[in-house]
Structure formats: structure tokens, C-alpha cells
Amino acid sequence: MLDKIIRFSLTQRVFVLVVFGVFLTLGMSAWKNIPIDAFPDISTTQVNIIIKAPGMTAEEIESQITTLVETELLGIPKKDILRSTTKYAITSITLDFKSGTDIYWARQQVNERLLSIWNQLPANIEGGLAPMSTPLSEMFMFTIENPSLSITERKHILDWQIRPLLRTVEGVADVNILGGETKTIQFSPDVIAMSNANITIDEIQNHLDAANINGSVGRINVGTESLIIRTQGRFQNINDVANLVVKNDTGKLYHLKDVGEISFNSLVRYGAVTKDGHETTEALVVALKNANTAQVVDSVVEKLNQIEKTLPKGTHLNVFYNRKNLIETAVDTITSALIQAIVLVIVLLAVFLGNIRASMVVATSIPIAVIITFFLMYQFGLSANLMSLGGLVIAIGMIVDSSVVVVENIISQLSKNTNLPRMHLMYRASKAIAAPVFSGTVIVIMVFVPLLSLTGLEGKLFSPVALTIVFAMCSALVISLTVIPVLASFIISNKNLDTPSYLVKLQQAYTNTLDKVLKAPSLTMIVFVIVLIVSGVLYTFLGKTFMPVLDEGDIIVQLEKSPTISLKESLDLDKQIEKALLANVPEIKQIVARVGSDELGLDPMSLNETDVFMELQPRDTWEVATKSEIEDKIRHILLQYPGINFGFTQPIQMRVSEMLTGSTGAVTAKVFGADITQLSKIAHDISLIVKKTKGSVDVQTTIIEGGDYLNVVLKPELASQFGMSVTELSHYLNIQVDGFKAAEIIKGKIKTPIMFANKSNSGQISSIKELEKLMVIMPDGTSLRLKDIADVTLKVGPALVERENAERFAVVATNVSGRDMVGFVEELQQNVNAELKLPSGYYVVYGGEFENQIRATNNLLTVIPLVLFLIVIILFSTFNSLAKAGLILANIPFALMGGILGLFVSGQYVSVPASIGFIALLGVAVLNGVVMLSHIESVKYKTKDLFKLVSNAAGDRLRPILMTATTAMFGLMPLVVATGPGAEIQKPLAIVVIGGLFTST
Template sequence: MINKIIAFSIKNKFIVSLFVFALIGAGIHAMMTINLGSVPDITNNQVQVITVSQNLATEDIEQFVTYPVELAMANLPGVEEIRSVSRFGLSVVTIVFKDNMGTYLPRQVVQEKLNEVKNDIPENFGEPFMGPITTGLGEIYQYTIKPKTGYDTVYSPMELRTIQDWIIKRQMALIPGVVEVNSFGGNIKQYEIALDPERLNAMNISISEVFEALENNNINTGGAYIEKNHMASFIRGEGLARSLEDIRNIVVENVDGIPILIRDIASEVYFGSQMRYGAFTQEGREAVGGMVLMLKGENPNSVIKAVKERIAEVQKSLPEGLEIQPFLDRSELIQRTTSTVAKNLIEGSLIVIFVLVLLLGSLRGGLVTATVIPLSLLFAFILMKLTGVWANLMSLGAIDFGIIVDGAVIVVEGTVFEIHKRIKEGRTKFSQTEMDEATYVASSRVMNSAFFGQLIILIVFTPILFLTGIEGKMFQPMAYTFGFAVLGATILSLTYVPMISSITMKPAPTSSWFGREEHRLEKFSEKLMKGISRLYDPVLQLSLKHKLSVLFVAILIFGSAIFSFSRMGGEFIPNLDEGDIAMQAFLRPGSSLSETIKRETEIENIIMENFPEVKTTAARIGVADIPTDPMGFDFTDSFIILEKDKSKWVSASSKEELIEKIREKLAHLPGLNFSFSQPVELRFNELLTGVREDVAVKIYGEDLDV
């Protein structure tokens, strides 16, 4: 079978060439459109159920909201784990499902249960809803609304938050791949009425009557339509309050034909702000920002590109003096990661080409073998695109060019050997028919062993394909990508390499400059291989004479390796340097929001004043508009955005050293503890386990006072 494929490829060069060009075209298209990320998304298959009840204490939230939701979700099919967080005014229940249930089936069964559990939650205790369909890599773009120079005092935090919610957030809707835009920071604007108890008592009006009057007089109504002069006129009653004056003029009660208005019983009607449970600071002052959440499974590179295009359009509609500035852009991490992978792949391929040319003694043979590398990668990109495997650091970084070109090296080396053999037999000129014959003889002689060797390599990676959970999500893309590349190299070694070798490997006349140069290269390669052989032959002979000694040394080395391995430290995967720092500042438990804001601004001012490498700092406190991250008031999530060009650093030479110096600078602040991580790593830890640290202790019991 293998010999027939080789013979067909050599005989039908045009057909094989067409397939190669088709491979190049399809591969380039797949490479340009493939899902591109920084690291594999290892977030488990989870659904968050969120309930907001702003004035409810933690114990009541746990008893009347969290517990009924947990109980209702416990018997759903495919549930692996249920965990929850209950805080003042907030309940977040996370239900983890099996991965094979997909994305939307778990949400469907959860929604069916939510319709039932709503009846078990007391009235006015909040209504549970599901969190957005996103993952640990979903926070792709975070930005702030920043006043330009000279406009620092023009816009208040309330006005900035209103602009975020009513201008920016609404225009960011309908972007393909964006599931939600989360707002944080500032004050949510609301209309407030300060009632005068003495006036209420004097006019014999209760607060419930005021509530009812406000509700009934703040609504638009419809009145069908009337026909007149062959035309239909639609009737509409406008009753929505559109200004403070409208609220002041709302009628509460009519006494003897005299209307009692809101202004008659209120000491003041004014713009106020909703009770807030979170804040956002940047560079030592309060700010307002937003976070773009990507739909699970979407291509982050293309989604971020669409987000940036929309941001540029939204920027034009902002009030004068404001601009949108990103402080955490996931595309930068993707670009740095992919550029690192591309750099390593290019350097690796150049090294392989150099070694091949040097050892084969043939420039053409080395280049023919080297062309298998990009063609195999394009073949892998096509299959990755078809199977939904993402291109990232783990999947592309595992490609071994030495293994990929193994089959091609054997075919080309066999062809060179066959040609030299025939030259020694007296043949000086080779027709195309003779080249086809020589290539077929060489390829058919060596390709059987090469094919089964590559097949064994593919079989070795098969167990990785059956990994499940986090391990499967992390390492399966690597196994698939490597397997696709080796499969492509095997097919090319059977078809493309024999075909192109029969065309390009014809001996060049020594009278030409190319022939002379290749002859010199061949002589140099022969001397190099003879030198290596002279060093290796004595070692081989000595090993064959002292078999037991060699066996003993091998066993000793193996035992030493096992002993050393048992004493080594271990980790799941090496940490990816994201380029930025995520810092958590922990205050005394029970600290107020205003106190945390004050301490966080102190921290940011110290960092910005002492470390020029830091481009900006930003911190989230408490919960955002959609509380997918249920934080308390007594700790912060700070993002320290660093200069990516380390040649411009002056305070430290590495991130580890910079973290230590930041820790030293902040050590004099009383009552604060700090933890350092990275933005994506921090989010992954929280979503996977419910805690952000590497080690967590759970305490169970009935009596909280123990």
C-alpha cells in the first residue's frame, strides 16, 4: 500500500502539486481564522445563579435565598459540585456540571428550576437570575472613562457612571461574541424625596400613600385610537416623571378639592445615588469603568478587534472632555504569547534546516526536507480549524520539528544515497525517468520503517486524548496539534517528498557554480560524519565488550533519576508571565467601603510615585453591576499594569524583584496584608475552586460562636 502511494505520487506529479497548493491555500485561510488565544481555557462547565437583595443581612441571605437555590439545584442531572457565597445583600450559587453536557443544556435545566425556586423565596427578598455565559478568559477588555486634562472636576462620579450605563454600555451591545458589558465604580443616579414627618402627620398622610401616589403617577398609558376625517389618531397618555419638578407636582391626595402635592409634604426633592456595594479606583482617585465579557467559546482575538472598532465609534458620541482608556486588554497578552511561539518556531525551524543541510551534505536535500515543516503546520491548522482546537501557547509550543521532519529526512537521505550509489556504478547523467526510478527505490526501501515509526509516535500521544477535567482541557489541544502535524508530515513524506525529490535532487554538473558549491558541502559533511564516527566507534566497541558494566551504569542512572524525581518539587504547569500584576489588599474584616477606598488610594499613590515601570494602577472593591465576582468591602482586586519593554525598567530587573520592592514600600501601611498574582491566573483560581489562594481551609459546624 505504501509503495503504491509513493509510485502514484512520483508518476502523477501534477496532481500532487495541485494538492500541495490546495493545502497551502486552505492552510493559510485556517491560520488566519483559527481561534487564537494565550492559554487553554480550563474553566469548568458552570452556571452561576445570582440573587441581589440589597438590604438583607448575610444570615437571612443564606437562610432564605442561598439554601433554597442550592436545594433546588442539587438533583439536577450532571451536577458535579455546588458551592455558594452569601454576603450582605448578595447570594451567588455556582453549579458545576459535567463537561459533556455542553454549554446551553445546563442553563436550560437551571432555568426550569429557577422558575420553581422563585416561589420558595419570600417576597421582596430578591429574584434569582443566571450569570452571563462566560469563562475565566472571558474578561477580554477592561476600560475606564477618563476626563482629559482640564476636565478633571467637570464630571462627578455619578455623571461618569450615568454616561457608562446609558451611552457606552448600550452602544457596546450587539457586538458578535460579546455576552455582557459589566459596569463598576461611581454612583448610580436616582431621584430622592426627603419627606417631612411633621407635614405628613399634619396632613394625615402615610408613607404608603406617598409610595402609591409616586407609583401611579409615574407611568405612561395607552387609549387605543379614534377615527376622524378618515384618519386614525392613536391616544397616548404621558405620565412619566422626566424632571425633579414633575416629581414635586405629583398629587398625593385631594382634600376638599385642594390637591396635596409632593412638594407640600417633602422638605427636598433632589438627585441622589443608590446605596452602593462596590467602587473602582485608578491612580489614587475614584473612577468609573467597564468590563467586556466574551461569550464562552468565541475567538477572543476577533472579538477584541470588534470591541476596539466599536469603542472608536462610541468615543465620538461621548461628551466633551472624556475618553475611553483600556487598562487591561487581553489582545496584548495574546499578541505577546503568539509572537513568542512564532519566534520559537522560526528559530527552531532554522536550526533544523541548518543541521539538515550540514549533515545531509545537500543544500537542496535540506531545503526539501525543511519545506515539510510549514506544510505540516498548515495541515495541522486545517484540522485544528475543523475540530475546534484553539491555537495557543500549549498547543503550538509542543510541536517538535525534529519528529516532524523525521520521515522526510529518511526519504531524502535514501534518495541521496541511491543517487551516489548509481554514480559510483558509472552513471553520470540522470534522466527524469531514472530519477523517478531512483527516488521510488529509495523511498520504498526506507518508508515502511519510517511510517511505522511515526505511527508509534502518534500512538504514544493517544492516552492524552482521554484525559478529562482540567488536565484534558490543558493538554488535549497539545496532543491534537502535535498529532495533526505528525499526520501531515507522514502524508507529505509518502506523497510530496518523493515527488519533489525526483524533480530537485538530480545531480548538478560540477562545471556549474552551484554544483561546485554543493560538492564542497558534500565533502564537508562527509568529513564531519567521519569525525563523529571516529569518536563514536571506540565508545560503541567498549560498550559491547563490557555489557554488564554498561547495564549497571544505566540502572544506576535510572535509580538516581527516580530518587531525584521523588525529591523534586512539582506544579501542574509553569506559570505564564502575563506581563501585569494582580495584587489583593486585605483590610481588617468588617472594614467599610469608604475606609477601603481611602486605603486603596494610598496604595496606588505610593506605587505610582515610586515605580516608573508602572503605567497605571486600577482596583475593584466590592461587587460590580453584575456581581459575578462576590467581593466584600474588606479587600480589593488591584491591577498593576506594567511597561512591557523591560529595558525601560529602572526600579527592578524582573517582575519578582519588582513585587518584592512593592511589598517593601507598602509594608509601613498598618493593618494591611497583600497577596500577589496575575489577572488571568487570579480569575481562574476563583472560578475553578471558589477561592483565590493556592490553599484554602473550610470549617464546618452548626454553631458560629464556637
């Protein structure tokens, strides 16, 4: 069959070139339109429910909302993990589905079950399904800066000018507004005036509802016209609210302003944003799932440029995070490596072939294969990202292997048979080498196909790598058997085909050395065994980790303070820290920090939690050499603030960790159990053990206890005497503390809440005694102090309740520095088991990146035997001999030795990329063996002297084997020396393959 393909190509040369011309045109079009991103989509199918319950404690929300919703969701098909985080006034419930689940089906299932129990939940709640985004959808962040505008005015601009317009951009799921204050019209009741007027809050609410409305009546015909009649009562301004007429039970009329104060104010805040030590407002653009990030960011920037022109004079939109910057930097790193690899490979071709025309023929296989690969990537929905382009770089050196073997044999045939027709020699040379080229390339392809079976994060990351390599190698194989013979027939002549003198000398030196080696097989085997044993010993010293950390360029520090801290104190502490960092760490360009919860509730943090985002200066301006040194400087500053916990992460890294484990940190220890106090104690004990374990840094323990609560318990006798219920008292106290939304003024698209609240949005009550003295209006109009009708006591309760699959848990998280992650976790497990005895019903689960490493290792242990089995089948079908297949497989240990030595010398750990490098070696190392043994088989009739046969055949194949090995090695060299973001992930793979090729060749 292969000879028929070659014959057809050489007899229909123009047709073959036209066909490939069409594919090149399609590939160029695909290259221009292919989506570009930093990473493949590694997010799970995830549905998030956000429910806000103003005034409710974490325990109350858990018992009345979270537990009920979770129970309903547990029965959903294809469910993987159900997590929830419950804090004061909010709960976030996240449901992860199994890979491949349709997001629309998943959201429908969750929404149906949520709606079925919504009426069973407390009446004052609001929320539902969060926007259809992913944990990695946060792609663009900016603050609005104008010293002449208050944070209330800035938030108003974000809410009503910027957010609505950005939501019209294709691919934007929502725009999350953080910080600032929301303007309100506030009614502050005058208890004495209301008591004298005999008017209650409920009566005011009823009059408000009845007045603040526009009604539809119908139509009347006036002459030839039809006029629509409506009643109009909606409030237009603060005066309309103040002049609302309220009637008491005796029929006497009052204006609202007669029984309270009407003023402009703001909503109670559950979060804030600071920039460089000053308060500001922030917008965070969230992309839809599967959106083209680069295109969406471009559209957002274009829209913001239009919007900025319409904003008040002096207003500046300060962009501090743009995902496209990371995309461009990472893609530029890999693209640069790709270009360097192509140049190196072409130079090597010229050196080894010693013939410009032959080098040109082989070199054409690279752009053709690359462009066709882009076409296939586009057809299969792959984006051009760090991983897929990295796969293309890995394949560059191997793309030319099959073409090198074909062209080298064509040159050999043309130089030896000058009297035969050129086209016949082209056909004969290509046919002779077609079988080993085909089987060798198929082996390389088969090595990468099983990687598509990887699951979890490693599967989503490395499936694009495997697919790109498969596409490139398939393209290269077809090109070598069709286009290359055709181009050779047009370009390569019969002149100047002699092997360069330096290669002749190299060949002579090689055959002389090989003769000596063949005459001393025992010594050769002893050396081999010694090196093999040394490599095995070295392997035991190699640490294990999941994957090198991608340097995203920015730093996030997560701060955790006392759980009872107020928003004002938390903000003041954040400002102090920001100013200290800017003064002492010149590598920081700007700092934007957010404390507490965001408006949408996508990331519900408490008032004691702050994410500090640090944008760094250009690297060439740094006073230190590495990012870790900057982190050390930051760590030194933060240690000067007692009572805070902190941990280092990055924007994407943080969201990936939260997506996989529900918390941040390279390693997490989750303690499961029922009692909050016991969970908190066990987590504290584990954190002490973690801190003593070598390699732990930035240890954080989730503070689940420490929330202070004032319990107000009605005295039954007095409550019954005055007709006061718990519901009515809660409603009244809510006005005095947080306030509640009674109505709103609507003017165009702008809505202004009308709040019933105390005179200050932060309340006038600053002590327990003041609360006890608070005057409460009874249903009969009587005014009594709160302490006369209720007991007020201070209690300590949970500030946070986290659950996974309906079980409570506490978590201890840590990063690992200076040692491998797997070794760290193994030591930590031993220490915990030795030092800590868990009560009955409590258990610890270790997770984080370590969990990914274990799963990936188990998957690879399944993949490797499958790869070897496929290789044996192909070798047997090629040579019809298990002995010969075994002989070729004997080269694999040599390749593995080189990979191990490469990791040891470079100081890299055994990671998923390194493991995939070892799998790649299985195919690459076999390829040269196939070429060598095939040639030996083809010339064995020339002599019966086995040593001479092997020596001569090896000498004949030296050039193509050196070319395939060196082009593969030098094609990967740019990944080893690259320093930009993204190079960290591909570097272990490149080191393993280069080392393995060196020793196996």
C-alpha cells in the same frame, strides 16, 4: 500497501503535487481565519445565579434564599459542584456541570428550577441568571477620565452612552459598570409634615403608581384618518414629581413637596473604583462563551474609537487591561520560537546532508506539514494559542524525521548504484525505509493520543498540544511517503552525493568508539546501572508542582480589611496605598482598584475587599530584574498597613483559581462544618499552622465573622396598641437608612430612579442613640421615637457565608514560594494533623493547584502503561519478535535518565508539562531504535560476525539518527531559551525531551 503508495506517487507525480497544492491553499486560508487566543478554553460549563436582596444580612439571605435555591438545584443532572457566596444584600450561586455539557441545556435546566421556586423567595429581591459568559470572559477594562466631570456624570456616560453601544458588538455578553454614583430624584419625607397632613408612605406610593403611567385607550376615526388615543401621565422631570397631588383620608389635597423635600441625589453605593489615588469609574467588557477573543477586542476598540469622538470635550477612555495584549505577546513568543526552530532545523539539515538540493527537499516538509496542520486545527475547532502553537514547535524537530530517513536513503542508493534508472532507485530507496518510517512515526503519534484522555484543567490545556502534534506528525508521515519521493525525483541529481568529509571522520570515530564499547559490555552495563541509580536518586530530590505560573505581565493584589469598615474608610485606605505604591515602586505604570460589589453582581465583594490591578511599565525600564522582586517591593509597602490581609495573583490566574476552587491561592485548605463561629476558629488555627510551614507567603483567611448588626425588636404590646407590624417598621426604616426605589422617570433610553430615602444617601444616622431617637409614624398617624416601640441591640454575626454542595465552609489560602507545591502540602497536612484536633462533624479538604497536580499524576499513571502497551504492539507487528521489541524498549531508561538530569540541572520541578515530556520521550527514543534495528535486519545477511554487523550497521545509520535526534533537540531549544510570556509552560517539556534525546542517542 506502503510500496503501492510510493509507486503511485512516483508514477503520478503531477497529480500528487496538485493535491498537496490544494491542501496548501486550504491551509493558508485556515491560517488566516483561525481564532487566536492566549489559552484554549479551559472554563467549565458554568451557570451563575445572582440574587440581590437589599437590606438583608448574610444569615437571612442564606436561610431565606440561598438554601432554598441550592436545594432545588442539587437534583439537576450532570451537576459537578454547587457553590455559593452570600454577603450583605447579595448571593451568588454557581453551578459547575460535567465537562462537555451543553451550556444552553445547562442554563435551561437551572432557569426552570429557579422559576419554579421564585414565588417562594422574599418579595423585594431581584436578579436571576448572570450573562452567558465564563470566568475567563473579562477581556477588556477601561476607566473614563475627565477632571471636569463628576463621577456621577462619568457613570451616566458609561450607563447610557457607552454600555448600550458596546453591547451591540458581536461576541460581547455584557458590560459591567463599576464605581461612580447613579443619579436619582429623591423624596425625603418630613415626618412632622406627614403626621400633620395625616398622610402615610403607602398612600404616597399608591398615588405615585397611579399618576406615573401612560395608558392606551384605542382609536377613533376622524374623517379619512384613524387617530390613536392615549393618556399621558408619566413624569418628565423633577417638578412633575414635586407637584404630585396626594389626598389624605379626609379628602384634603397636598403636593408631594408639601410633605417632604424633593432633590437630586444618588443611590446607596455598594462599591467604588479608584485610579492612582483618585476616585473614578470603570467599565469591564465581558465576552460570550466561545467568542473569538481577539476579534471581539478588535471590534470593541473600533467601537470605542467611534464613541470617544462623541463624548464631552476632554473625556479620555483609559484602557488598563486588554486581553489581546497578552494574546499577542504569548503568541509572538511561541511564533518566534517556531521560526527559530525552523531555521535551526534547516541549518542542521544542510550540515548533515552536505547537499543543498537534498536539504531543500527535506526542508519543504516543514512548511507543508505546518500549513496542513493549520488546516486540520481549523477543521477541528482549535484556536491558535499558547498551547496549540507550542505543540507545533515541539513537533517541528520531529516533522522532518521521516523525511530525513527517506532522503538520506535515496542519496545512499543514488551514490552506490549510479548505473540503475533514477526513478527505480527512488522507488527502491523509499520502499526499503517505508516500514520503519511508518512504524516509528506511528509510535510517536500513539504516544500522544492517550494524552487526549486527560481530564480537568490539564486535559483542557494539553489536549490541544497533543492534537497539534498528532496532526503535524500524521501530515509529515504522508508527506514523507508521497511528496518527498516526488520532489526528490525532480530536484536531487546523481552528482555530488558523496558524504561530507567531516561526517566521514565522525562516522569513523563513532565506529571505533563503538567497537571498544562492544568489546567491554560488562563495563558498559556497570556505567549504565550507576547512571540509572544516580538518576533515580536525583528524581527523589525533584519537587513536584502542577504547572509553572504563566507571567501575564500584570499584577493583582487582593486586599482584605476589617469586615465592619465603611465604604468611605475603605476607599480612603485604598487611595493611601495606591499613592504609596506609585511613589515607591517605579515599575508600576498605573493602578486601578475596585472595592465592594460590581453592578451586575458577577464578582460580589464586600466593602472590606479590594482588588488592586497594577499595570507595569515596559520591562526594559525596570530597576529590578524580575517580577517577583517587584512583588517583594509591593509586599514591603503593604506590611506598613496593619490590619489588612493581602495576596498576589494575576487577572487570568485569579479567575482560574476561583473557577476551580471557589477561592484564590495556589493552595487552599477548606474547613467544612455547620457552625460559623467554630468554622472561623478552626480556620484561624489552620492559618497559624500555614504561616509556620516553610514556603508559605501571602496567607489569607476568609473573614466570615465580625459583621456588626443592630437588631430592632418591636415591643409586642406597643406594636399591637398602635397597629405597627414588623413589615411596616422595616419598610419605614429602610427609607431612613438605604431608601427604596418607588418609581422611575423614563426619557428615551435613560431611566432615572425616584427614591424614597433620607436626606443623604449615606443617611443622617451616625450612632445607635440617633437611631433610637428616630421618629416613627404609626399607622394611626401618631409619631413615636423608635426606642419607645422597639429594643435596639448590637449583635455580632457572620459577614460572609460560603457553601459548597450545600455545606458551609471557611477557607485558608496561601501562595507557595521557594519550594515545590506538593512537598509543601504534604508537610502542611502532617502539621495540621499533628497540631489540630477537629471537633466531630468538621473536616478539612486541601485544594488549589495541588489538587490539579494529584489528579493529573493519577491520570498520567494510567496513560503511561497504555502508551507502553501500544508501543509494544506496534513494535511486535513491525518485527514479529517480542525480543526485538524489548531490545528497542531498552533505550527508554536512557531517555528517562536524560530527562531527569535535565530537570535537576535546570532547577525545574516535575510538573504536568515535564511529565508529558517524559511520555513524549517514550516515542522519540523508540524511533531511533526502530531505524537502527530495521537496518541491522536488512544487512544481517552480509556477515555472521555479530559485533561487526552491529558496528557497520550503526555506522551506516549514524547520519540519519544524528539528524533526527539533533533536529528534534534543536527544534525545542528556542522554547528553553525563550523569555516571553508563555515560555514558562513549555520549557519543562522541552528540557525533558532535549535531555532524554541526548542520553538516548
